[in-house]
Amino acid sequence: MSERKGPRYALLGLSAAILVGVLGYYFANPGESVASQALDQAKTEHKLESLAELDGKAPSHRALNVQTWKTAEGSKVLFVEARQLPMFDLRLTFAAGSSQDDNTPGLALLTNAMLNEGVAGKDVGAIAQGFEGLGADFSNGAYRDMAVASLRSLSDVDKRTPALNLFAEVVGKPTFPADSLARIKNQLLASFEYQKQNPGKLASNELFKRLYGNHPYAHSTDGNAESITSITIDQLKAFHNKAYTAGNAVIAIVGDLSREEAEAIAAQVSAALPKGPAVDKTAQPTVPEAGQTHIEFPSKQTHLLLSQLGIDRDDPDYAALSLGNSILGGGGFGTRLMTEVREKRGLTYGVYSSFSPMQARGPFMINLQTRAELSEGTLKLVQDILSDYLKNGPTQKELDDAKRELAGSFPLSTASNAAIVGQLGAMGFYDLPLDYLETFMKQSQNLTKEQVKDAMNKHLSADKMVVVTAGPTVPQKPLPPPTDKPSEQPLGVPEH
Known part of the structure; x- marks a missing residue:
């Protein structure tokens, strides 16, 4: 299964920039050091406060x-x-x-x-x-x-x-x-x-x-x-x-x-370090042609990846896109994609969307895997959900819930020295202002439905997606209708 991009409301581009490498070596024995x-x-020396004491209080931020x-x-x-x-x-x-x-x-x-x-x-x-x-x-x-x-x-x-x-x-x-x-x-x-x-x-x-x-x-x-x-x-x-x-x-x-x-x-x-200047920044990519590619693979499930170019890290719409994506499919239950594809129809174990902004335009991506015989219908369902979201935008309740969850999880971005040093490294690398963490939070909390909708439509188009699927070619079945209790539950363990 394609890698998840992190917690639902992680600071995309800061935490996502530090993606899992193929080779990362950690030489220490933490239990004995x-x-x-x-x-x-x-x-x-620092006792944890009772959660009851925090009830009703605004989340603290370091x-x-x-x-x-x-x-x-x-x-x-x-x-x-x-x-x-x-x-x-x-x-x-x-x-x-x-x-x-x-x-x-x-x-x-x-x-x-x-x-x-x-x-x-x-x-x-x-x-x-x-x-x-x-x-x-x-x-x-x-x-x-x-x-x-x-x-x-x-x-x-x-x-x-x-x-x-x-x-x-x-x-x-x-x-x-x-x-x-x-x-x-x-x-x-x-x-x-x-x-x-x-x-x-x-x-x-x-x-x-x-x-x-x-x-x-x-x-x-x-x-x-x-x-x-x-x-x-x-x-x-x-x-x-x-x-x-x-x-x-x-x-x-x-x-x-x-x-x-x-x-x-x-x-x-x-x-x-060796003496020398900074290397040239990565050039911007050209926009690819939309279309679908299939990779034949013998398995019970089909992997579905839908993508198009997103934004670079200094795009002014970053906060709006981050919040908008968290409503669409940024991770966890309650997102549009997870509700419609998993909870109502039992078509997948998990479905996620993400922006991965980099020096140049990084990808916007939706990824999931589903039963091979339902793959075509599931792909169309996901495309329809994206199209509807771009057309109508988030509801006020979705926006309010997203802001509240962001406010609750945001303190984790500076909860430890390790978290802070990661933020500083990314801020320096992408030339972000020193008050970035504070301004990002304020911008996010002040966003309106219309601003989120406009930003998503400015950078995404449902008919310009590059789609890649990997799985077997098998006769297709119609999708089950949406229900509160799907007759077929998602597979417990995704393949690969």
């Missing part, structure tokens, strides 16, 4: 004092001081995603995956042990727009200093050992074989090809068997020197640090 022990101790500056080498820095826990989170975000692969699909992902495989005098095992011994966590990942590398460490200088030294080496001076490259290539090649048996993945890959044509977003972030096999160590080093430069980096820091300490950390990390 010194950092986790400190976190557990801190938690015991006010952020975001400070920003640039390092001598040109890295943009965003910092929030948070003294509640004796820890800090550091995230580097580079414009080094698969959109920078050029003619070598998978190069960005493979470069990122190799960062912590070796530095001078240390192999992958020694690096992992180095972080673990300090109670620190290292993580990394590569996506379409960006690549990230993150560190979580205790803020005490005796732990912080060696953790930062190791992190700076890993990100700034990786050695790309040949044995690690061979191992990771084999892992990717094995995953490609698995993908051949995954109709959802096949449909997703085909959809991006149809949607983006020759644009850099068209190919999968993990490349393909032919491209991965041919990538050399010299290519990895060249990509690192081009895309992991200080001028191409956003440094986000949150935690138990002073401004002076944060400046020293940013300066150390920035100085460790």
Whole structure:
């Protein structure tokens, strides 16, 4: 099944930008680390309030004092001081995603995956042990727009200093050992074989090809068997020197640090990176032709993907589209799509819609899977629901419910240092204003039905969808009529 894009009211483009990578390595044992022990101790010092005490109160929101500056080498820095826990989170975000692969699909992902495989005098095992011994966590990942590398460490200088030294080496001076490259290539090649048996993945890959044509977003972030096999160590080093430069980096820091300490950390990390400017931003794609493509696949269900170009991350209609999508199919029960397709007819386990704004126009997508013999009718039903929603817009009750749920879930966007550092990284990467979180909430709460409807119609058209289906060709049956108690319940576990 196609991946869900996150919680119903997640900040699309901030959380969605940090999508699940094929290779992300986390070298720490949280249950035993010194950092986790400190976190557990801190938690015991703060008792949870009873939910009854919160009844009727407006949800609290953690006010952020975001400070920003640039390092001598040109890295943009965003910092929030948070003294509640004796820890800090550091995230580097580079414009080094698969959109920078050029003619070598998978190069960005493979470069990122190799960062912590070796530095001078240390192999992958020694690096992992180095972080673990300090109670620190290292993580990394590569996506379409960006690549990230993150560190979580205790803020005490005796732990912080060696953790930062190791992190700076890993990100700034990786050695790309040949044995690690061979191992990771084999892992990717094995995953490609698995993908051949995954109709959802096949449909997703085909959809991006149809949607983006020759644009850099068209190919999968993990490349393909032919491209991965041919990538050399010299290519990895060249990509690192081009895309992991200080001028191409956003440094986000949150935690138990002073401004002076944060400046020293940013300066150390920035100085460790290759010198160079930011890479060029990804160009806008051309609008694809609407139409349907079918992938024949032997299964009991058919995967349905409907998509068209959406928006880039700085589009002024972002708040209206985010709220409008949450009503249409942003996740969970109660959306238009889930109510009509699952709850009233039992046609699917789940159906979701999403905007994924990026540097260039990201996709708007509806995805689901249903019984093969009902696939054609289900596809038309989904198209009709979208068409009706664009024609008539949301009801006032739907809008009010969506605003209330957004207000209730919004504090989660700054509920932890890890959440904040992710927000800061995306804000810096997409050049969003420092008060973005506050202005987004205010804009969303002030939207009217007409504004949501107008924004959805401005960017979406029911007759311009690119559709990809994957499943068997079988005789079709008519859809069951809508009812409060469908005679056929959704399958309990989606295929793949």
